[in-house]
Amino acid sequence: MVLLVEDEDGVRRSLQLLLAGKGYRVKAFSAAEAAIADPASRDAAILIADYRLRDSDGVRLLTALRQRGWHGRAILVTGFGSKEIDRAAHAAGFEAVIAKPMRHQELLAALRLPTA
Structure with a gap:
């Protein structure tokens, strides 16, 4: 299952449809x-999180999930890309950081990344 956390309704729904169309089960939320x-979030194999959320950010979200024992893979998407965000994301355990607006192929390729 993919855990999708994106606060923009249109983006969240678009990603849900894309992922479901590719055979992924998706549990989506608008808030961290x-x-x-x-x-049910504990059962997710993959987290796709927006960096800037209404109630938090993707890095804090991943950190909180890890503190609760979650060990899945994580991908961060952001419209506020910077070297600082990239460093923080990778330090927190994100495998990939994808800039918005993202190409769907880029996200799908990141989902297929081998695990470390």
Whole structure:
């Protein structure tokens, strides 16, 4: 299952449809706290998180999930790309950082990255 956390409704729905069309089961949330609180989130193999969320950011979200014992793969998407965000994301454990607006092929390629 893919855990998708994106606060922009249109982007979240578009990504849900894309991923479901490629055969992924998707559990989507518009806020970090809701994703953290849902016990089903622990079953996700992959996290796709927006960097800037209404109630947090993707790096804090991944950190909180890791503190709760989650060990899946993670991909960060952001419209606010910078070297600082890239460094923080990789330090937190994100495998990839994808700039918005993203090409769907770029996200799908990141999902196929081999695990470390």
